[in-house]
Amino acid sequence: MKNFTSIFIICSTVLLFSCAPNRKSQTNTLTKKEINEGWELLFDGKSLNNWKTFNGGEVTGWKIIDGILNNSGVGSDHGGDIISKKQYTNFELYMEWKVAPESNSGVFIHVQEGLTNAIYESGPEYQLIDDKGWPTQLEAHQYSGANYAMHVPQNAKVAPIDEWNTTKIIVNGPHVEHWLNGTKVVQYELWTNEWEAIKSKSKWAEAPHYGMSKTGHIGLQDHGGLTMFRNMKIREL
Template identity: 35%
Template structure:
């Protein structure tokens, strides 16, 4: 094979790697996914469909960089804070890919109520924890990545991908029953309507928040915290 032919193949492979991953084309739906009812939550180019939590008309610190949704922690003259979907969701399956710095700490909240009396997303919405591989909270069964923050899951911890690689997460909710997955492993499974959950809640750090997990319908919210976080391939389908 000539050197020119080899470089041509290498260039093609590089282009393919930048446009596709193991789940298909980045920030796009396959015909099969469209037939199954999947919709993109992030189009890969804009923050359309999202707004700063509690500030729907403000310019957000969240931005798109090379097909990735992230937050500019140093941005000025913008609204900092969590990013919320414009729509509310009830029975659905959410898939997304994410990566974090090794010491990173962020999360995705579900069933968030955007009301005047609840100015912070975690006051109403349970959190899918997102941590870097070296974050100390990964050693805490109640705070590890891929789990419901604050809840000690009896299920085994999921294996996170190496630094700089994308992790794949799934959140399923149907009639108040929620399952969290990280890289193909079921990490948390709870029924927010069950007595078991309510008993746990009454003794948890959220016991003085009467609206926490009280609704099985609400906004999906991405957390701006103390470190960068990166999202792509965010898609949802109604169940």
């Protein structure tokens, strides 16, 4: 009876694990529910077919390693910022990311090409940075989740440096929300008197195209140090 019980436990355990979902296989994929809700993948873990270089063509420098998109980091193969080939107006964007120590990056919305040589002078930026390990003192508007140089994140909690963070960005007309690890950390209204006043006192005061477009590309920054992305998906509202 004891041997039968042991065999039963072993067989049950094998069956349990064989039926359990494969977490790795679920990375960079959409469920049937997400497909029905209108979600589409920006990155499938295998190719960069949905992306191009800002103000350029084919993506260079960026690498796909084990289903994770890595920017070029520090080195001679610096690839530059990239943008989605498709443009989006009103949308919900979701992604997971982590940065290497002392690294800095960002996610841009409503990016337009040909207006400026710098992606950050085109669309607002959701800041990604090594908050705790950055070698110099950060300004309040430079922490992860901020609308960089414009709006300070509130109640933001960043995961430890070796763990993944989740980001959600909602854009609906002038209304924009930044979410970090399940918490809404920034909210603002584009093109209002308040927004214009903040811009006029920021580093974007002399950047006439910053934040002015009502549609555009999604952008990822290649800006000093390594940043990794996965599970990037978007749905139009």
